[in-house]
Amino acid sequence: MNELRDAAPARPATINLAEEYAGSGVGDVLRQLDDELIGLAPVKQRIREIAALLLVDRVRSKFGLAAQAPTLHMSFTGNPGTGKTTVATRMAEILHRLGYIRRGHLVAVTRDDLVGQYIGHTAPKTKEVLKKAMGGVLFIDEAYYLYRQDNERDYGQESIEILLQVMENNRDDLVVILAGYADKMDRFFHSNPGFRSRVAHHIDFPDYTDADLLAIAEKMLASLNYRASDEAKQALAEYILLRRTQPLFANARSIRNALDRARLRQANRLLAAQDPELTLDALTTIQSADIRQSRVFQQKENGA
């Protein structure tokens, strides 16, 4: 009976890899990724590699070769606002469509959700989160807070131990993604070597270039049904240049905040103008004045 069943799917002599690729829908996933995320070349490169591996593994299994599911735990490091969280939410969908995880949901947690407040509280809490994340992606934001170096009786350690155990034993059930700022994550991995070796992919998110940021700004505006006039685009480009030199620059997040403020100013301007015939165009267009009123420009003038 067993022999019969095993023999049934005849092994093909050759496989058309291009056909497999087209059939798997991987191409669509990657193209969508390219379209929707700006910059982030190393991240996209790594995702492409993972996709290729999963596809080749599938083909290998058709030939009856051993194909062990690769470890896909990842760590995302990078400066503030470089898209770590955005990519993580996207990653769950990507891995699901590549057929690596079964459900494709994302459970995003921080230290609060994993670590308890008293002895014996941590383990059930962590396990609860892990149970929810099964079949999907567990995203631990600011993972370095799990470990507090100055307090050796901190409950975070217990949480880390459980995480490590599940990451090892349930490799095909869930993917753990750790995210945080580069320097703090380095220290975290240094004091928890177990984590370092279980995380297969260390992906560093580079800062965005000025052109990237401008493209991101336009995309953000478009998603909110706004558009920037040509002068506003020019102003935005200048704004990015200036903002970068100032302290606490947080890449795309700074841009998002700037756009939020520009929308406030636009609304204020429209209200002040009291236009009896307000056009759709006026409602959706951000003018350069909305951006040039920013504190960033004023400081330049003060300094000059």
Added chain:
Amino acid sequence: MRITQGCFSFLPDLTDDQILTQIQYCLDNGWAVNLEFTDDPHPRNTYWEMWGLPMFDLHDAKGVLMELNACRKVYGDRYIRLSAFDSSHGWESVRISFIVNRPKNEDGFRLERTEAHGRVQRYATRAYATDRPEGKRYT
């Protein structure tokens, strides 16, 4: 004597794969899955001890199986059953319940006859297991 309670109890014991499929069915329907255990096999014993809390908000059956394996580690010598509660309006009750773990040796039941008034006979079934104190019944 093999206890037959709940679904699938006349079938051979479910394998973990089959259990996973059943759990996934429950989760896909939005039911909360519970694990309960006992060492009193009497059919009228409906209140089993719960292993942890009911599991809400899960997406994947593997999470439940993890708990089941943890429960088996501690209470592997007892009956463990899995039930799923449907909270939707109009149902608000357990929709499925089946045994996922049983002791190695199931002793079965003794029939006890009691002479009552006149020629009346009263019958009772008593599990041999319950002759021993709780916790030592199936070791």
